[in-house]
Amino acid sequence: MSSNIKSNSVIENSWAQLKQLTSARIALGRSGISLPTHAQLKFQLDHAQARDAVYFQLNVSKLCADLTQSFSSMNLESIGLQSDAIDRPTYLKRPDYGKRLSQISKEILLKRITKAKFSPNTFNYDIAFVIVDGLSALAIETNALRFLKTACTNLQSEKFTIAPFCVVEQGRVAIGDEIGELLSAKLVIVLIGERPGLSSPDSMGIYLTWHPKVGLTDESRNCISNIRNGGLSDTEATMKLRYLVTQAHKREISGIALKDETSSKQSLSSLNSFLIE
Amino acid sequence: MKSYHHTIGQHNYIFKDLKDLMAKASPTRSGDFLAGLGAENAQERVAAQMALADLPLKTFLNDLVIPYESDEITRLIIDSHDEQAFKTVSHLTIGDFRNWLLSDDADTSALHALSKGLTPEMVAAVSKIMRIQDLVIVSKKCEVVSKFRNTIGLRGRLATRLQPNHPTDDPVGIAASILDGLMNGAGDAVIGINPASDNVAQVTLLIKMLDQIIQQYQIPTQSCVLTHVTNTLIAIDSGAPVDLVFQSIGGTEATNRSFGIDLNLLSEARDAAYSLKRGTVGSNVMYFETGQGSALSAQANFGVDQQTCEARAYAVARHFDPLLVNSVVGFIGPEYLYDGKQIMRAGLEDHFCGKLLGIPMGCDVCYTNHAEADQDDMDTLLTLLGVAGCNFIMGVPGADDIMLNYQTTSFHDALYARRVLDLKPAPEFELWLQNMGIITDNKMITLGHNLPNNFAKALQRLS
Numbered sequence: 106m107s108s109n110i111k112s113n114s115v116i117e118n119s120w121a122q123l124k125q126l127t128s129a130r131i132a133l134g135r136s137g138i139s140l141p142t143h144a145q146l147k148f149q150l151d152h153a154q155a156r157d158a159v160y161f162q163l164n165v166s167k168l169c170a171d172l173t174q175s176f177s178s179m180n181l182e183s184i185g186l187q188s189d190a191i192d193r194p195t196y197l198k199r200p201d202y203g204k205r206l207s208q209i210s211k212e213i214l215l216k217r218i219t220k221a222k223f224s225p226n227t228f229n230y231d232i233a234f235v236i237v238d239g240l241s242a243l244a245i246e247t248n249a250l251r252f253l254k255t256a257c258t259n260l261q262s263e264k265f266t267i268a269p270f271c272v273v274e275q276g277r278v279a280i281g282d283e284i285g286e287l288l289s290a291k292l293v294i295v296l297i298g299e300r301p302g303l304s305s306p307d308s309m310g311i312y313l314t315w316h317p318k319v320g321l322t323d324e325s326r327n328c329i330s331n332i333r334n335g336g337l338s339d340t341e342a343t344m345k346l347r348y349l350v351t352q353a354h355k356r357e358i359s360g361i362a363l364k365d366e367t368s369s370k371q372s373l374s375s376l377n378s379f380l381i382e
Numbered sequence: 383m384k385s386y387h388h389t390i391g392q393h394n395y396i397f398k399d400l401k402d403l404m405a406k407a408s409p410t411r412s413g414d415f416l417a418g419l420g421a422e423n424a425q426e427r428v429a430a431q432m433a434l435a436d437l438p439l440k441t442f443l444n445d446l447v448i449p450y451e452s453d454e455i456t457r458l459i460i461d462s463h464d465e466q467a468f469k470t471v472s473h474l475t476i477g478d479f480r481n482w483l484l485s486d487d488a489d490t491s492a493l494h495a496l497s498k499g500l501t502p503e504m505v506a507a508v509s510k511i512m513r514i515q516d517l518v519i520v521s522k523k524c525e526v527v528s529k530f531r532n533t534i535g536l537r538g539r540l541a542t543r544l545q546p547n548h549p550t551d552d553p554v555g556i557a558a559s560i561l562d563g564l565m566n567g568a569g570d571a572v573i574g575i576n577p578a579s580d581n582v583a584q585v586t587l588l589i590k591m592l593d594q595i596i597q598q599y600q601i602p603t604q605s606c607v608l609t610h611v612t613n614t615l616i617a618i619d620s621g622a623p624v625d626l627v628f629q630s631i632g633g634t635e636a637t638n639r640s641f642g643i644d645l646n647l648l649s650e651a652r653d654a655a656y657s658l659k660r661g662t663v664g665s666n667v668m669y670f671e672t673g674q675g676s677a678l679s680a681q682a683n684f685g686v687d688q689q690t691c692e693a694r695a696y697a698v699a700r701h702f703d704p705l706l707v708n709s710v711v712g713f714i715g716p717e718y719l720y721d722g723k724q725i726m727r728a729g730l731e732d733h734f735c736g737k738l739l740g741i742p743m744g745c746d747v748c749y750t751n752h753a754e755a756d757q758d759d760m761d762t763l764l765t766l767l768g769v770a771g772c773n774f775i776m777g778v779p780g781a782d783d784i785m786l787n788y789q790t791t792s793f794h795d796a797l798y799a800r801r802v803l804d805l806k807p808a809p810e811f812e813l814w815l816q817n818m819g820i821i822t823d824n825k826m827i828t829l830g831h832n833l834p835n836n837f838a839k840a841l842q843r844l845s
Binding site: 116118119120122123124126127128129130131132133135138139140144148149151152155156158159197198199200201240300301302303304305306378379380381382 | 547720750757781789794828
């Protein structure tokens with residue numbers, strides 16, 4: 106027996122050509138007034154990827170090993186650390202815990218510094234890189250090592266002294282302040298997994314803070330955002346980073362006083378909208 | 383400072399002051415624990431709720447959670463309190479007040495007459511001893527109507543803000559989302575863009591673009607570019623066609639200071655927009671957004687729980703006769719509202735408190751990817767708010783805001799709510815949708831199959 110039911114009940118939108126003008130989810134069509142199956146499942150997949158990115162666990166020992174190996178020529182070591190947030194639910198509920206090192210991690214770091222025997226009243230390092238899982242360890246696993254290779258190679262010509270890499274689990278941006286202060290670094294550069302977007306579960310951000318110390322807030326930092334495949338490229342991000350790093354050292358500042366003047370602000374020259382005659 | 387207590391069995395629970403009592407009586411939410419204010423256990427919470435239920439409503443006029451001397455919002459609340467309106471309920475406790483709100487005596491006109499006699503702390507307190515069904519049934523009795531180029535908040539109507547955001551403010555990309563939204567019946571509350579840039583010249587171009595679109599297609603709605611109030615003031619000064627002034631507001635003076643605003647600045651902005659006289663059916667010119675947790679986030683909560691701080695923001699909103707107010711309930715993140723359950727309850731509390739205080743309350747039914755929430759939670763909250771008579775919700779293409787990186791309700795979601803709950807768009811906008819052939823059946827909202835001629839012409843300009 107043949108069925109009266111059409112195999113496709115979806116009503117497509119006659120304005121589907123507009124899809125090429127925006128990444129917004131327009132012209133999805135409809136079944137009755139509801140979302141068609143294809144668009145519904147596409148959304149669910151994107152949300153699933155973002156959710157899994159939030160709960161993705163950073164393989165700290167592997168990343169440390171990879172970093173040590175990749176930067177052996179520069180004689181840079183890596184240290185694995187943890188914040189005060191014991192697990193992801195705690196991390197999500199208590200941002201304050203994610204901003205501080207656990208007692209054990211603090212001791213590990215202090216031991217390493219004592220070993221280095223630096224003199225007081227001077228800074229041990231020009232730069233400390235702190236690599237933090239943040240809200241997407243996937244972003245760190247996908248982007249951090251690759252980006253650091255490009256960035257450190259680029260910065261080599263400036264003859265900066267670089268601290269051992271610190272890789273932190275369950276951390277927030279501000280944990281770089283405590284680590285940078287303990288390491289006695291002039292500038293801390295935090296690489297962190299950003300809050301996953303529906304179309305960008307693996308986006309990495311970079312935060313620079315001059316003279317890091319516990320208690321600083323966002324206005325003391327500069328940010329480079331959206332580093333990922335399909336977002337800001339390593340080359341572009343490195344260019345911005347180099348500018349900010351050299352300016353921070355030269356002018357001894359970071360944050361709102363230090364503007365990223367490399368970015369070419371896109372400005373709207375005209376309305377030029379097809380909706381307007 | 384007066385302390386409060388309640389005995390259950392052998393245990394005497396003591397609450398050191400009114401704000402402690404209010405915080406401990408609050409249904410569980412992560413932000414109150416982050417602030418160190420939440421109840422230690424489930425029994426302490428109920429003890430606080432019982433103590434709160436015994437408090438006379440009058441208490442809230444004398445025992446102020448944030449001092450009169452140090453906070454201009456407390457001064458606004460106390461100085462604008464309508465004693466005459468309050469008289470009808472002044473003998474009630476919070477517990478009695480809940481019973482009265484649920485009673486058949488508390489009808490639409492009684493609630494309307496009372497609204498200026500209520501303070502945010504009173505409505506926050508009673509909400510803490512109400513279940514979701516209580517919040518819904520009382521909200522549904524309230525009707526708060528506001529007008530600019532159409533009429534929003536009438537019973538049996540649900541409006542939507544068309545939110546065509548774009549990560550680089552590209553006017554073509556924005557226009558594409560606007561057309562998609564209009565074709566799905568969205569945009570009667572406002573066509574409102576969150577700009578990616580704070581650049582005033584860029585903001586002004588967007589304001590002009592929206593104005594031209596509304597004029598060209600004669601859409602009975604209003605536009606807004608959601609930039610800081612100081613930017614909008616500059617835009618107005620330079621002659622930009624501003625319909626609505628937007629601002630995020632909070633419930634303490636210090637929260638608002640962290641937003642770079644105070645009551646004087648909001649007054650100035652309201653007067654400036656009002657002087658343009660761009661409304662056709664009314665002159666409500668303000669659009670406010672709020673959200674639980676903003677005060678703590680600005681370290682400006684002064685030991686007051688986040689829901690009470692939120693209700694205090696509605697006193698600010700009420701003072702400026704807004705067209706639209708919405709809580710952006712799930713945007714703030716899981717450290718304030720952890721999961722779908724907390725977001726849902728907060729959304730319904732906010733809507734209830736806003737409506738009882740007499741403001742035209744909508745809701746941004748939303749979540750971020752690090753919250754324990756999903757589309758099912760949003761469907762539930764949307765349905766409940768629709769039943770509760772929420773004035774408006776958001777509408778973005780496919781529930782995905784590509785600029786703000788969060789999920790809110792889609793154009794399809796709004797159509798769902800309108801259909802299952804038999805809710806109509808704002809009347810002027812509904813007529814426009816019918817004339818354009820975008821909706822074809824006004825009994826059960828049904829979309830047409832053809833692109834209106836003037837939209838077809840617009841698409842031709844692209845090829």
